[in-house]
Amino acid sequence: MALLLFLSATVATCSSxxxxxxxxxxxxxxxxxxxxTGGGQLPGLxxxxxxxxxxxxxxxxxxxxxxxxxVTRGNLNGRGEGVTGVYSGSSLIRMFPGALVALxxxxxxxxxxxxxxxxxxxxxxx
Numbered sequence: 361m362a363l364l365l366f367l368s369a370t371v372a373t374c375s376s377x378x379x380x381x382x383x384x385x386x387x388x389x390x391x392x393x394x395x396x397t398g399g400g401q402l403p404g405l406x407x408x409x410x411x412x413x414x415x416x417x418x419x420x421x422x423x424x425x426x427x428x429x430x431v432t433r434g435n436l437n438g439r440g441e442g443v444t445g446v447y448s449g450s451s452l453i454r455m456f457p458g459a460l461v462a463l464x465x466x467x468x469x470x471x472x473x474x475x476x477x478x479x480x481x482x483x484x485x486x
Contacts, residue, residue, distance in 0.1 A: 402471055402473075402474050403474070404473065404474065404475060405474075405475045405476075405477065406474060406475070406476050406477070407476075407477045407478070407479050408459070408462075408476070408477070408478050408479070409478075409479055409480060410478055410479070410480040411480060413456075413459070414455060414456065414459040414478065415453055415454060415455045415456065415459070416453070416454065416456065417451055417453065419480070421451070422448040422449070422451055422453070423448070423449060424447075424448045424449035424451075425448070426446040426447060426448050426453065430446055430447040430448075431443045431445065431446045431447075432444050432445040432446070432447070432452065432454070436460070436464075437457075437460060437461060437464060439464070463476075
């Protein structure tokens with residue numbers, strides 16, 4: 361599924377090439393791929409780094425505080441329209457499509473029993 365593709369990219373290096381691989385079209389719910397544990401089993405806990413794995417750009421590169429009137433709106437994978445990004449000055453902060461799919465799948469319960477966490481560290485005010 362998209363989550364496993366995304367996780368593989370996250371574990372690899374989170375390089376832009378890896379993130380593009382994570383943006384492959386999602387598979388239908390209930391379909392599993394063999395992951396690193398083999399046999400199609402998912403780990404019990406997945407921790408995602410935010411910068412360059414969930415969104416871009418990295419927060420340390422930004423200087424302006426985003427505001428509610430600097431959002432961009434767009435399609436949320438066929439679930440209506442919503443916020444797809446926000447500007448910090450002239451830089452657009454946006455979630456990678458594969459990350460959105462992975463989070464939506466977790467919210468929908470596609471990966472039963474999987475716990476999801478996010479982590480980040482930055483020494484800026486943003």
